[in-house]
Amino acid sequence: MQKQLRVLICDDSVLIRKKLRDILEVCQMKEIEEAENGVAAVEKARTFKPDLVFMDIVMPGKDGIEALEEIKSENPKIKVVMASSAGTQSHLKKALDLGAYDFIQKPVTLESVTSIIEKMINEGESAHV
Template structure:
């Protein structure tokens, strides 16, 4: 069972994503509400996968991706973005993210993306 770290500054988004993942056989090992916490949690739990929001206080998702990649160059990170954040998504991919999923989340798309990255 793949372990996942869910990162989003909105608690309801984390809960929604977490429920979706658990229902589809993933194990959510930790959650973080900003980039700094995400980096800490990554070091602590070393999850198979990270879902990373782009826009967050303190440290945004792009910076968090860069920091996590310094810790583990093989980290698998999927960005979560709202529509209209294409430029930021491209920056995140350049920083090392593997894919992106768009909010509001469509369960099938989310699960398919995560499974593909884990293969």
């Protein structure tokens, strides 16, 4: 993958953040930041200005839906991908209505992350034609 994306990982689980970071590094992403909850994600999105955010839906404090809404209202260009475990499908429709770019099912796999990054890069390239 040639294009470098700035990626923010937001999940309250350290293990999931590490797994996602490892997958992103395999995809040769170099600029990766992490946030442990929705409040931190909104703050990091403001300062780090990511191209892509992987956002857990269920988190303490501010959940992924609230954080998505805030991030998109401040910067509509940021692509937010919701990460959902079983049982959060009802939240997915709301997330997509609020402007989520896509969603991936947990446990996160290299294939699902690669496919989202490729889709984003391909859309970006076709926008510049």
